[in-house]
Amino acid sequence: MQLKVYNTLTRKKEVFQPIKAGQVGMYSCGPTVYKPAHIGNLRAYVFMDELRRILEYNGYKVKSVMNITDVGHLVSDGDDGEDKMSKSAVATGKTPLQIAEEITARFMQDVDALNIKRPTLCPKATDNIAEMIAVVKALLDKGYAYQTEDGIYFSVEKFAGYGKLSGVKLEDQKHGARVEVNSFKRHPIDFALWKKAAPNHLQQWDSPWGMGFPGWHIECTAMSRKYLGETFDIHTGGVDHIPIHHENEIAQAECWLGHKAVNYWMHCEFMLIDGGKMSKSLGNDYTVADVAARGYTPMELRYLYLNVQYRQKLNFTWAAMEAAKSAYSKLCNLLLAHKNSNVQTDREVLDGYRQKFEEAINDDLNVPLAMGVLWTMLKLPKSNDVYKLALEFDKVFALDFDKVKEVESPALVIPEDIKAIAEQRLQARKEKNWAESDRLRDELAQKGYAVKDTPNGYELVLKQ
Numbered sequence: 227m228q229l230k231v232y233n234t235l236t237r238k239k240e241v242f243q244p245i246k247a248g249q250v251g252m253y254s255c256g257p258t259v260y261k262p263a264h265i266g267n268l269r270a271y272v273f274m275d276e277l278r279r280i281l282e283y284n285g286y287k288v289k290s291v292m293n294i295t296d297v298g299h300l301v302s303d304g305d306d307g308e309d310k311m312s313k314s315a316v317a318t319g320k321t322p323l324q325i326a327e328e329i330t331a332r333f334m335q336d337v338d339a340l341n342i343k344r345p346t347l348c349p350k351a352t353d354n355i356a357e358m359i360a361v362v363k364a365l366l367d368k369g370y371a372y373q374t375e376d377g378i379y380f381s382v383e384k385f386a387g388y389g390k391l392s393g394v395k396l397e398d399q400k401h402g403a404r405v406e407v408n409s410f411k412r413h414p415i416d417f418a419l420w421k422k423a424a425p426n427h428l429q430q431w432d433s434p435w436g437m438g439f440p441g442w443h444i445e446c447t448a449m450s451r452k453y454l455g456e457t458f459d460i461h462t463g464g465v466d467h468i469p470i471h472h473e474n475e476i477a478q479a480e481c482w483l484g485h486k487a488v489n490y491w492m493h494c495e496f497m498l499i500d501g502g503k504m505s506k507s508l509g510n511d512y513t514v515a516d517v518a519a520r521g522y523t524p525m526e527l528r529y530l531y532l533n534v535q536y537r538q539k540l541n542f543t544w545a546a547m548e549a550a551k552s553a554y555s556k557l558c559n560l561l562l563a564h565k566n567s568n569v570q571t572d573r574e575v576l577d578g579y580r581q582k583f584e585e586a587i588n589d590d591l592n593v594p595l596a597m598g599v600l601w602t603m604l605k606l607p608k609s610n611d612v613y614k615l616a617l618e619f620d621k622v623f624a625l626d627f628d629k630v631k632e633v634e635s636p637a638l639v640i641p642e643d644i645k646a647i648a649e650q651r652l653q654a655r656k657e658k659n660w661a662e663s664d665r666l667r668d669e670l671a672q673k674g675y676a677v678k679d680t681p682n683g684y685e686l687v688l689k690q
């Protein structure tokens with residue numbers, strides 16, 4: 227069966243064709259290890275994992291490389307502001323190396339807890355500085371880069387293909403609203419390959435241009451080529467990487483190598499929280515630990531991720547998390563019932579489900595549709611054969627179907643902030659402030675809860 231994937235570069239679903247028969251090289255932009263990953267970041271890695279598992283299900287041998295960015299990612303994603311690592315070091319009184327080690331270890335714990343297969347290789351940026359310097363040097367020698375007072379910059383006007391991934395036009399950028407802060411650049415969106423460091427800068431290395439540190443984009447270009455070769459199959463990341471980071475990676479790599487460097491670019495859409503942006507200031511940049519503190523397991527979280535296809539936005543709410551918990555427990559109970567039955571199921575019936583499952587995962591990773599196939603299959607008369615096929619599907623889902631045991635249907639856990647709104651509404655009703663009570667009912671509905679008034683007060687349920 228053919229695997230089709232959506233290629234951001236061509237804006238089309240394409241039949242996946244590897245460079246080497248039976249093998250796939252894939253590179254994923256990894257975490258910047260200055261603070262713990264939130265559940266939005268982790269969506270990008272669950273997507274990376276699903277892609278790998280689906281490739282493996284299709285019989286490919288996958289070499290997966292994910293970098294660890296431990297230097298050079300500035301707070302703006304461009305060339306302005308402080309290095310995220312240094313900023314975090316100053317704020318915590320630790321060294322960038324200490325922070326990188328702690329955060330990487332924590333990230334790997336989350337990766338393991340969520341059943342994300344560890345990539346074949348996870349190179350650190352700071353272990354590959356010499357390789358980055360070599361690429362910068364080559365780009366300078368070929369005339370694609372220039373030196374300024376504060377670093378080495380890539381000249382976007384030298385690359386005719388600039389903008390092909392995101393559709394950005396150089397002319398619009400020149401006259402657009404973007405404020406130019408670095409007066410040394412020849413074009414506002416020229417980007418740093420190497421930055422010269424002030425003497426007190428925390429992370430710096432010797433280079434042909436003096437002490438300095440690499441730009442964020444050059445890291446991925448140097449490391450992906452080192453570990454996957456000049457042209458490789460798939461490059462992944464979040465959609466936020468399309469307009470700057472990946473556009474710049476394409477420019478550097480193609481100018482350096484003189485040919486196309488990646489065949490398929492695949493991007494995961496964002497996770498939203500309560501329909502909005504996840505941010506520290508709103509206190510909603512939840513980690514796996516925050517989710518666990520509210521009583522949800524990593525497998526329930528993974529179940530929630532898998533129920534939205536990677537190119538759709540995923541709106542995280544506590545009500546959705548609660549619904550995922552309840553669905554996952556039902557799923558496990560059903561699986562267990564099939565496991566414990568000795569009845570057999572016709573081969574053709576099972577083959578039909580297998581076929582539908584494979585069609586779904588091979589249609590641009592439509593995992594939610596594949597999950598629907600599983601739910602329908604579980605309605606069959608209880609049979610150990612059904613359980614065995616579900617275990618095959620779990621090579622893709624990775625939801626621990628081999629560990630199922632009977633669980634009680636979980637009681638609904640109402641988060642404290644939801645309870646507080648319901649209490650305010652009760653108070654408004656006592657004061658006969660119907661407008662306020664209606665407003666609070668709407669607010670609860672927006673967060674996924676319905677409130678039913680009872681003689682003793684109220685009852686909260688999940689909104690249908």
Ligand code: AMP
Pocket residue numbers: 255256257258259265266267268269270463464465466467494495496497498504
């Ligand atoms: P960073 O550590 O900031 O470089 O981000 C790590 C990964 O998480 C990148 O692939 C981002 O595109 C992705 N990412 C960041 N925020 C979100 C979000 N809210 N939803 C999904 N992916 C995200």
Ligand code: ZN
Pocket residue numbers: 254255256446471
């Ligand atoms: Zn990258």
